[in-house]
Amino acid sequence: xxxxxxxxxxxxxxxxxxxxxxxxxxxxxxxxxxxxxxxxxxxxxxxxxxxxxxxxxxxxxxxxxxxxxxxxxxxxxxxxxxxxxxxxxxxxxxxxxxxxxxxxxxxxxxxxxxxxxxxxxxxxxxxxxxxxxxxxxxxxxxxxxxxxxxxxxxxxxxxxxxxxxxxxxxxxxxxxxxxxxxxxxxxxxxxxxxxxxxxx
Numbered sequence: 124x125x126x127x128x129x130x131x132x133x134x135x136x137x138x139x140x141x142x143x144x145x146x147x148x149x150x151x152x153x154x155x156x157x158x159x160x161x162x163x164x165x166x167x168x169x170x171x172x173x174x175x176x177x178x179x180x181x182x183x184x185x186x187x188x189x190x191x192x193x194x195x196x197x198x199x200x201x202x203x204x205x206x207x208x209x210x211x212x213x214x215x216x217x218x219x220x221x222x223x224x225x226x227x228x229x230x231x232x233x234x235x236x237x238x239x240x241x242x243x244x245x246x247x248x249x250x251x252x253x254x255x256x257x258x259x260x261x262x263x264x265x266x267x268x269x270x271x272x273x274x275x276x277x278x279x280x281x282x283x284x285x286x287x288x289x290x291x292x293x294x295x296x297x298x299x300x301x302x303x304x305x306x307x308x309x310x311x312x313x314x315x316x317x318x319x320x321x322x323x
Contacts, residue, residue: 147176154192161223162213165206168199204230212241218250224257228264236267 145153145167153167171177177187188194205226209219212229215238220226225244232240244263248254277296282289291300 144170144174147171147179150176151191161202161221161226162206162209162219165202165204165209169203169206172199172203201227208237211237215241217241218245218252220255220260221252222255222257225252225255225260228257228260232264232267240264240267 150167150171154164171187172184177184177191181187181190185196188196188199192199201223205220205223208226208229211234212219217238220229220241229237229241240260240263244255244260245252247259247263277293277298280291280293280300282291291303293300293303
């Protein structure tokens with residue numbers, strides 16, 4: 124099947140011609156015959172999308188997916204992304220994931236760590252991709268994800284004077300306290316002026 128897809132040119136976004144790759148009918152036959160074959164379906168969908176072959180029969184990509192395959196835009200995108208991940212695993216010489224959900228979990232791992240994460244997943248499943256569950260991939264993948272730095276909540280600023288205190292609570296750390304206090308003083312001045320006028 125790999126040779127079928129290698130007929131495409133280096134730039135899949137150029138206008139469609141017979142020399143540039145499989146026709147719409149050929150690509151659709153791949154999808155129809157292999158809805159369980161994630162890699163092939165994803166690659167076929169990508170070519171149809173990038174080469175705009177869907178315009179032969181439908182006004183836009185979403186209409187094509189719905190009318191031809193009863194498929195949502197989001198699911199088609201997941202299949203396309205899964206095909207790319209599976210291609211990476213294949214290139215690493217490992218047995219490939221068999222489900223879109225496997226590839227979805229692997230996508231959460233940095234590219235250079237995906238083969239290792241998949242290899243460990245396979246080891247936990249006795250080397251058989253058919254024994255792998257999305258939950259197992261997720262559990263192994265979690266160990267390989269880059270940890271995000273936790274953002275600390277900004278500190279409350281408290282200013283005290285004789286007989287008064289001012290407490291400034293910020294919702295985000297990027298607020299400039301001086302600017303905030305200047306705005307507060309302007310509002311207080313306006314409020315005081317309005318109150319004085321009404322009292323008079």
